[in-house]
Amino acid sequence: MTHESDSADLPTLRVRGVRKHFTLHLRDGRDLPVLHGVDLDAAAGECVALVGASGQGKSTLIKCLYGNYGVDSGSILLRTDGGEIDMARATPQQIIGLRERAIAYVSQFLRAVPRVPAIDVVAERLLQAHPVTADLGQTDAWQAAQEAAREEVAALFERLNLPRALWQLPPATFSGGEQQRVNIARGFILPSDLLLLDEPTASLDAANRRVVIQLIHEAKTRGATVIGIFHDEEVRDAVATRCVTLPAASAELETTR
Incomplete structure (x- = not known):
């Protein structure tokens, strides 16, 4: 068919x-x-x-x-x-x-590295797509890329009504709905x-x-x-x-x- x-x-x-x-x-x-x-x-x-x-x-x-x-x-x-x-x-x-x-995938359940803050769980997607290494004298560039990625994630978290108090906490501590919003942000943060x-x-x-x-x-x-x-x-x-x-x-x- x-x-x-x-x-x-x-x-x-x-x-x-x-x-x-x-x-x-x-x-x-x-x-x-x-x-x-x-x-x-x-x-x-x-x-x-x-x-x-x-x-x-x-x-x-x-x-x-x-x-x-x-x-x-x-x-x-x-x-x-x-x-x-x-x-x-x-x-x-x-x-x-x-x-x-x-390719981006929003599954039914968020799977994230333990103890990583929610904002970095999502920012990782941006940093993977536009890699900048922290060695070879690129420390400043890495820090700038990380900060820019976090700003993009913050804007998306705001749209998804994820409380700011949660952004620096690991998603494993969140409710199901809060975890899913992190999951959605990770899927939508990059144009795929x-x-x-x-x-x-x-x-x-x-x-x-x-x-x-x-x-x-x-x-x-x-x-x-x-x-x-x-x-x-x-x-x-x-x-x-x-x-x-x-x-x-x-x-x-x-x-x-």
Whole structure:
């Protein structure tokens, strides 16, 4: 099943025939098929919402697009300023490079280095994209880059209504909604070619959901390709260019032979 983009431009993302299963080692090595021949095109400036029943592979597809999961077969072609690359066959070094400059991912849960202040958790994204080393006489340049990054993060934290008193604290001490706002800031702080969102507003109140909706619209206007999972119908209706239902994989467990 193929979902073509209405854009006349070449798609930023082209997924073809992606299949993925998991082996359940605690259930006699049985296979659980999750993605069954997924085809998807998505263009710059478009937000594609993945819809369907729980367990149909939406989050799995997002993780395949980000390079967290390998695929059994198929291709995931991502077009950036640096050319086109197949994420399904990219090396770990290539995936890391793409994450630093071209792909952003807002997961359901924030994973951050312990004891690092929230403002630096997000500023790290900016510093990775525009690296300046603190050695070889560049200490002043490093400090200036770090300060500039923190100022950008502070402005985004203000938009997301994250209390200033939390900025210098590690996110592990925050509530679920506060952690998610840090997570969102980390995903949106850089303009990305591909923006992956897995339930970005699940822990947010109405005011902050509206902020995220605006951030998504701004990303689309900049030309980002957005792939998201939004169980909140109000949010989905506000941001989605179109909705795509993944093809159903077999619900039966297959024994590995």
